[in-house]
Amino acid sequence: MSMAPAVLVEHVQKRYGKIEAVKDVSFQVETGVIFGLLGPNGAGKTTTLRCLCTLAAPDAGRIEIAGVSVLAQPKVARQLLGYVAQEVALDKVLTGRELLQLQAALYHLPKVKIAERIDSALQLLGLEPWADQKTGTYSGGLRKRLDLAAGLLHEPMVLVLDEPTVGLDIESRKVIWDFLRQLRERGTTILLTSHYLEEIDALADRVAIIDRGQVIAEGTPSELKDRVGGDRITLRIREFTPVAEAEQARAMAKDLPFVQDVIINSDQGNSLNLVVNPQSDSLLELQKALKAANLPIFGIAQSRPSLDDVYLSATGRTLLDAEMAAASKRDPKAERKQSMR
């Protein structure tokens, strides 16, 4: 077989009625890496994964798993994939072991190997003490681990995880992070989505940042941060700065020689996010300039760039603001109705 990437997504589009969930998403995942899709809720991450895992048919575009077209040969592609959805889907009356037995049968594992694989998966994820209890009695962390075990049972080439640690406590997250790193060492390609910056920063070898159905940046976390460049200064003139005053501060700051860019964050009371040359006296010089311009300072802070800054420089708002905006637009009733169709 040729050296095809583990996952190839090219110009995928998907629309649900009036909502354009995925406008144009393209990325490529090489074998044996952890690839992160970062973006706020509603960005199109889950829809992209659903198209990849044959749960939804894209309106346009090409998707391949190890050179196998997901659209032309979905049954073949499913053999190469392991999918762990965002919502843990377990049958409450089955025990953990019974669920894994079902999963093994669905993936046509040889009967002589099923027991061994299940024991191995249970041991790997620390589920042995609870294996023969009904899944309805499991805690959230156990349910997620069982879901992971089910996704890995058939040793897929590509493991697709949709928000693997959402809703979990810190300890459970750490367990899953360590486990994913082990999988990568064993050669499994992992594609995961998350809206947690620290998760992507900690795990991903490469990241694609998705916003409003499009990839707005792609690269390693270090590359993306270096691309943005400079240190970050967050400046709040007042608790809620009038737009005119924010514009005045912005114009003043842009004239300073060490300032590269200034963005007004309207979702955070018109605070200013400055990108500055990494020099030790940036903060002091900025404060002097503000004093000279008779502008007050409510709050000021300096930091190294983060993935949130990458997102901010590309979209003009932070990831948190984007999530809050998406949450306020959601209509749970309509979504429920749509899901029942």
Next chain:
Amino acid sequence: MTTTSVKPNLSQGIAGITQANLTPPGLFSPEFVQETLALAKRLFIQLQRRPSTLIAGIVQPLMWLVLFGALFKNVPQGMFGVSQSYGQFLCAGVIVFTAFSGALNAGLPVMFDREFGFLNRLLVAPSHPDFPSFWHRPSLLPPSA
């Protein structure tokens, strides 16, 4: 028709797989039988651990027979036809009603699976297209507007 599939060799990565080996199972292949038996086993486990549906399916028609049978036992002769007794008339209806409600209840697990996401687990598995969940496959759904 029997086919075999090669599991990926993780140490070799993609190079360990050949296209020819990645063929899906055919109808009545061992793989098809395996997945069908596994899903049937799941339903039997549900029936065993949550017997309310089975009990309702037995008790309800008995209730109809006993209740309505007693209620209309003394109706004038010939009201439900001269060729049959009320009991015969009622039994036919109860049989049809039992079959109808049984079929309705049989669809409920699929609906709950869809609602709570378990159906996705079945849909992403490489099962045979003639499997009952096939109608959920995106390729067979009408194009979206």
